[in-house]
Amino acid sequence: MLADGGAERLSALLRRTLLDRPGEPVTGWLLDLAALHGLAPLRADEVRAVGDGAPLWRYLHGIGLPPRGEPRSPYEKLLLDLLGGGGSAPRAEPVDGPAVVQSMLIGGTGRPGEGASGGLGVFLRSLGDALADRADVGRVVTVVLAANPTALVVERAADREHWTVHVPVDSPVALDQREMGGHRAAITWWLRELLSRHGLVPDVVHVRYSDDGSLAVADAARLLGARVVFTLTPDPHRHLAARYPEEGSDVDALRFDLHRVRVADRLVGRADTLVAIGGRGDELLEHFPQLEHRHAVAIEEGIAPLAGTARPALVRELFEPSRVFPRLDDSARGLPVLLNVGRLHPVKQQAVLVRAWLEAGLHRSTALVLIGGSVTDRTPDEQAVLDEVLALAASVPGSRGRLAVLPAWPNTKVRELEHTLVQAVLAPSPHVYACASAKEEFGIAVLEAMEAGMLVVGPRTGGLPHYVDHGRNGFLADTSTAEGLGDALREVVALGDATRAVADAGRETVRERFPIARVAGAFARVYLDLA
Structure with missing residues (x-):
């Protein structure tokens, strides 16, 4: 939306810039800007001299001329097909309501x-x-x-x-x-x-x-x-x-x-x-x-809400051997599980969680399960976090068989695992969802774990304090350092069966307040x- 006279001034400025500096990397962006606002600062012969590819074709279409060219990528082929009248995707029917x-x-x-x-x-x-x-x-x-x-x-x-x-x-x-x-x-x-x-x-x-x-x-x-x-x-x-x-x-x-x-x-x-x-x-x-x-x-x-019953087969997947990633072994059976789910990223601090688990000695009394990340074509962030997690695990041989690292699961499968842990995997203390993030604006994964009946430990900064009442329906921790997080997790696990009422209160919080x-x-x- 351009104010009165703004279109002419912008068109004149675009014309000068495009003609005075042809071939600049910003040319395509400027042509798209013109097309978006219905401007025609250049004639067809002029624009063909300074632009090419998708921005040129969008501009020509905007001034009513047929775009022509040889697509150099699937993206460009889609664009030319669309501008040429192709495409068979459905058209929505009118509806009542916004x-x-x-x-x-x-x-x-x-x-x-x-x-x-x-x-x-x-x-x-x-x-x-x-x-x-x-x-x-x-x-x-x-x-x-x-x-x-x-x-x-x-x-x-x-x-x-x-x-x-x-x-x-x-x-x-x-x-x-x-x-x-x-x-x-x-x-x-x-x-x-x-x-x-x-x-x-x-x-x-x-x-x-x-x-x-x-x-x-x-x-x-x-x-x-x-x-x-x-x-x-x-x-x-x-x-x-x-x-x-x-x-x-x-x-x-x-x-x-x-x-x-x-x-x-x-x-x-x-x-x-x-x-x-x-x-x-x-x-x-x-x-x-x-x-x-x-x-x-x-x-x-x-x-x-999640519909369905416990699926013990999901727990068995945590124990299936892998030639690439750590998995649980028989020494982890009967131990409370610390679960962390989410994208592998420095802000999610999976490496901080592993360090905290090791340095607090929790690998002797709990099993740690990390789920997240791509199977192939990992982003640099994913690969860096994964490398650090695996290096930390390898540095403490005594943790072998107590750590499972798995790639991302579909959301329903994760939630079914959480319900299965609570309903069908007995342990001396509740299974814990350990959110190690440096920040969580709200924490959907935390809500899902609470709804399943897991005991939640998460950062005391960000969104969690607005629904986690420390000691009543979950626990808040200093996640800024491995030492702070490890101390909090060790204290919560040491409370043992006494925290089942806290986990139950967390489940009721979600079911009453967050459907x-x-x-x-x-x-x-x-x-x-x-x-």
């Missing part, structure tokens, strides 16, 4: 624990289903990215109006947050085109994360005439001073974190409604002075107020 788009551009909703996929993907999948089941919501569309795509995928769930749109990105691997900026205009273009072509134009668009991907989705929302909701968190603001304490810190990392702070401010300014996770209002005001004059609606997250249907109602009220 259409809501929710974005999940970091990771995805398919397999949590692989790459950058985690608890937010699990939450958005179940939230989307719960919203679509409501009579007052017409449709939910979850937007994910498709790296190195070979087909356009726009699909509807079999039993409800919950759609998933896979936005193609010109990258051989999934984008991380630092790479989003270079694809921002293209993501906006694709999202606007796909939602329009398939009858999925939204009334409300909800973005999370302070990054260029969220800006891309917010741009598409404005171009489609939708209202914007933004969930803001105090990240990366709260860690800047600690992360960069002195000269010589990683300048590129600092620059990117400061960019994310600026992006967060821009999203706050663009959003029609702001959402805060749970009870984070005071901390948010510390980093967003704009909130003195604006209200952020506090909404807690939640989980879907996904209740959470969906809170989000629906926000969306209906805007639609």
Whole structure:
């Protein structure tokens, strides 16, 4: 949306820049910017002289000329097919009630624990289903990215109006947050085109994360005439001073974190409604002075109920020998299990957990199970964490047979394992879900473990203190060091059977306070107020 006279000024500036500096890396982004806003700063002959590939074709399409060229990748072939009128994905029928788009551009909703996929993907999948089941919501569309795509995928769930749109990105691997900026205009273009072509134009668009991907989705929302909701968190603001304490810190990392702070401010300014996770209002005001004059609606997250019974075969998988990764052996039978599930990433601190378990001597009285990470094509973060975990385990031969490391499991399988441990695997003290994260904005995996009846130990900073009451329904720990985490875990395990009442209270907390249907109602009220 450009103010009066803004289109002409921007068009003139684009023309000068494109003609004066042809071939610059930013050329494609500028052509996409023009196409998004319906501008035509260059004639057809001029634009063919300065641009090529996908940005050129999107620009030509925008000024009503047929794009031509030889695709050099599956991504470019998809684009040319789309612009040439191809594609057979379904078109949505009109619905009663507002259409809501929710974005999940970091990771995805398919397999949590692989790459950058985690608890937010699990939450958005179940939230989307719960919203679509409501009579007052017409449709939910979850937007994910498709790296190195070979087909356009726009699909509807079999039993409800919950759609998933896979936005193609010109990258051989999934984008991380630092790479989003270079694809921002293209993501906006694709999202606007796909939602329009398939009858999925939204009334409300909800973005999370302070990054260029969220800006891309917010741009598409404005171009489609939708209202914007933004969930803001105090990240990366709260860690800047600690992360960069002195000269010589990683300048590129600092620059990117400061960019994310600026992006967060821009999203706050663009959003029609702001959402805060749970009870984070005071901390948010510390980093967003704009909130003195604006209200952020506090909404807690939640989980879907799990149907099914215990599956002992899942426990047996923890003992199946592997030539690559550690597994449990017979010496671990009958011991309480410390379970940790999630993507392998430094912020999740699996290596800190293993170090804490070893240094506190817990390998003598408990079994530790880590589930997360890709089987193949691991990200650098995944490989670095895995290497450190395996090196730590090898450094203490006495831990052999007490540690199991497994790649990511589907969410339902993880939850069934948790229920099986509680219901069918007897131990002298409750099985523990050990969340070692440096931060958890809310902690979907923690809620799932509590719902199963596991005893939870997690960080005392971040979102957990808003529902974990230390000593009553779980335990909070200092996860900033292996020593602090190890001391907390050792004390909890030493309490033995006395903590079963705490685990039971944790289960009741989740079942009473965090069912996904209740959470969906809170989000629906926000969306209906805007639609």
